[in-house]
Amino acid sequence: MTVMETTDRAIPADTRTDVCASAPPRHPRPDGQDAYTISEVAAFTGLTAHTLRWYERIGLMPHIDRSHTGQRRYSNRDLDWLGFVGKLRLTGMPVADMVRYAELVRAGEHTYGDRRELLEATRRDVLTRIAELQDTLAVLDFKIGFYADAGRRPVTEGAR
Amino acid sequence: MTVMETTDRAIPADTRTDVCASAPPRHPRPDGQDAYTISEVAAFTGLTAHTLRWYERIGLMPHIDRSHTGQRRYSNRDLDWLGFVGKLRLTGMPVADMVRYAELVRAGEHTYGDRRELLEATRRDVLTRIAELQDTLAVLDFKIGFYADAGRRPVTEGAR
DNA sequence: TGCTTGCCTGGAGTGCACTCCAGGGTTCTA
DNA sequence: TAGAACCCTGGAGTGCACTCCAGGCAAGCA
Numbered sequence: 001m002t003v004m005e006t007t008d009r010a011i012p013a014d015t016r017t018d019v020c021a022s023a024p025p026r027h028p029r030p031d032g033q034d035a036y037t038i039s040e041v042a043a044f045t046g047l048t049a050h051t052l053r054w055y056e057r058i059g060l061m062p063h064i065d066r067s068h069t070g071q072r073r074y075s076n077r078d079l080d081w082l083g084f085v086g087k088l089r090l091t092g093m094p095v096a097d098m099v100r101y102a103e104l105v106r107a108g109e110h111t112y113g114d115r116r117e118l119l120e121a122t123r124r125d126v127l128t129r130i131a132e133l134q135d136t137l138a139v140l141d142f143k144i145g146f147y148a149d150a151g152r153r154p155v156t157e158g159a160r
Numbered sequence: 161m162t163v164m165e166t167t168d169r170a171i172p173a174d175t176r177t178d179v180c181a182s183a184p185p186r187h188p189r190p191d192g193q194d195a196y197t198i199s200e201v202a203a204f205t206g207l208t209a210h211t212l213r214w215y216e217r218i219g220l221m222p223h224i225d226r227s228h229t230g231q232r233r234y235s236n237r238d239l240d241w242l243g244f245v246g247k248l249r250l251t252g253m254p255v256a257d258m259v260r261y262a263e264l265v266r267a268g269e270h271t272y273g274d275r276r277e278l279l280e281a282t283r284r285d286v287l288t289r290i291a292e293l294q295d296t297l298a299v300l301d302f303k304i305g306f307y308a309d310a311g312r313r314p315v316t317e318g319a320r
Numbered sequence: 321t322g323c324t325t326g327c328c329t330g331g332a333g334t335g336c337a338c339t340c341c342a343g344g345g346t347t348c349t350a
Numbered sequence: 351t352a353g354a355a356c357c358c359t360g361g362a363g364t365g366c367a368c369t370c371c372a373g374g375c376a377a378g379c380a
Contacts, residue, residue: 038327049327050369057330069376071327087296090289095367109310116307123300129250130293133286136247140283143244147276150269198357209357210339217360229346231357255337326377333370340363347356 035073059099195233219259
């Protein structure tokens with residue numbers, strides 16, 4: 001195990017639980033299992049099997065194990081990665097940028113700096129988006145307030 | 161003036177400034193002018209002229225005045241509307257839903273209830289998105305923290 | 321043994337939100 | 351009054367992120 005794909009993987013197993021306590025929650029998944037079919041993963045993640053195969057094709061996934069007949073067998077590690085990708089997707093990050101991050105992860109530890117930069121840029125984007133949304137919320141509240149008032153006023157007076 | 165297109169328009173001119181004081185800020189625009197060419201509006205809003213024409217085609221804009229030669233002349237009211245549309249766009253609302261809202265506005269005052277419902281649904285979406293983004297922020301901070309630590313540790317120890 | 325279900329692949333298709341084009345008229349500045 | 355810059359229209363094209371299809375292999379089971 002030389003390359004880490006998500007942060008908690010880098011931590012030795014004996015100290016793992018402590019760190020995971022502060023780590024974000026993972027996708028719900030059955031215990032004691034580490035090999036899932038594509039349809040199981042689709043059910044866990046909410047993505048379609050099509051999308052999972054497509055993610056692999058474009059280089060967004062690490063290498064996925066295969067059964068002796070060639071069917072995909074996803075590991076818990078893959079599920080972690082998909083969980084993170086899901087978060088990035090929520091930020092509106094283009095898939096191409098996620099692929100770039102995935103490439104950095106595959107490239108090894110010497111890309112830590114680049115990875116951090118990319119995540120920090122994403123972080124700034126997220127903060128901007130939150131601010132925009134809060135701004136929008138204010139506008140919505142203003143308008144909703146207007147319509148609420150209008151509903152309380154007699155129909156003939158007020159807006160016109 | 162029987163139909164209001166944005167809330168502040170419904171308020172008589174003499175009481176307007178009071179209400180606008182609590183209203184969200186508008187697009188910056190020159191004073192004492194109420195007719196803008198499409199390229200001026202493009203500059204104010206950040207949209208392209210193409211997009212502005214397309215918005216009109218799909219029914220997202222109210223009727224836009226024309227000069228005697230047929231060129232569009234946008235009013236301050238149109239700019240207000242575009243500002244609001246911009247906010248809705250930030251929420252990720254599909255254009256089709258915005259068109260629906262625009263239709264309600266065109267339909268008249270009896271759609272106040274529907275408009276309010278639509279805005280309240282949007283408000284709920286916005287709150288959900290903000291929560292998702294804050295969640296994502298936590299994940300990003302966790303990972304950024306990891307990479308920051310890794311940078312402070314000697315290369316040979318730590319992650320592996 | 322046949323049937324259903326699930327999975328595989330490369331490649332084509334879809335929906336959304338623009339974005340551009342061709343061909344032509346209008347407005348501004350020198 | 352000429353040339354550049356701007357604006358008009360209908361319709362076609364683009365990029366993104368999936369989404370689906372055809373044709374075929376493999377496993378479970380009645």
